[in-house]
Amino acid sequence: MFFEDENQLYNIYLCKESYDQMISYCRNSNSYETGGVLIGNYSHNHKIANVLQITPPPKNSKYSKCSFHRASSGLKELLDTLWNQGIYYLGEWHYHPNSSAVPSYVDLKQMFALSNNTDLKCPEPILIIIGGNEKDWRISASIFSNGRYVCLELVK
Numbered sequence: 240m241f242f243e244d245e246n247q248l249y250n251i252y253l254c255k256e257s258y259d260q261m262i263s264y265c266r267n268s269n270s271y272e273t274g275g276v277l278i279g280n281y282s283h284n285h286k287i288a289n290v291l292q293i294t295p296p297p298k299n300s301k302y303s304k305c306s307f308h309r310a311s312s313g314l315k316e317l318l319d320t321l322w323n324q325g326i327y328y329l330g331e332w333h334y335h336p337n338s339s340a341v342p343s344y345v346d347l348k349q350m351f352a353l354s355n356n357t358d359l360k361c362p363e364p365i366l367i368i369i370g371g372n373e374k375d376w377r378i379s380a381s382i383f384s385n386g387r388y389v390c391l392e393l394v395k
């Protein structure tokens with residue numbers, strides 16, 4: 240799956256395995272929010288972020304029907320190991336059960352906070368949101384950069 244913005248400054252590639260995994264976590268979350276992090280790399284010209292892996296919610300994450308707070312347990316160790324293999328933290332994903340895939344005000348605030356989090360070393364994090372349900376999955380992808388956010392369009 241490819242997402243682009245109209246100026247084609249930002250492109251996101253989401254591999255099929257990661258998409259399928261997200262959908263299966265959403266399906267099993269039983270109308271509760273769920274989520275995790277996006278992991279992958281960048282193309283040489285930095286124009287394409289390749290999402291190659293996703294994680295389920297880390298232990299101790301808190302979820303309800305309308306909120307998700309991702310815990311960080313075990314994440315730093317995982318990201319440090321991957322960093323040495325040239326694979327990095329790219330951002331976050333979560334599920335809006337039976338709802339639109341548009342980022343909420345809280346989502347925007349959290350993403351801007353993450354972009355300023357020096358531990359993550361990811362100043363331009365991606366947010367992928369899955370909305371809807373089994374009958375009608377929806378998806379959105381946004382990039383947070385320099386205090387702005389750009390919602391990308393699914394092209395294929």
Ligand SMILES: [Zn+2]
Nearest residue numbers: 335342343346
């Ligand atoms: Zn949200």
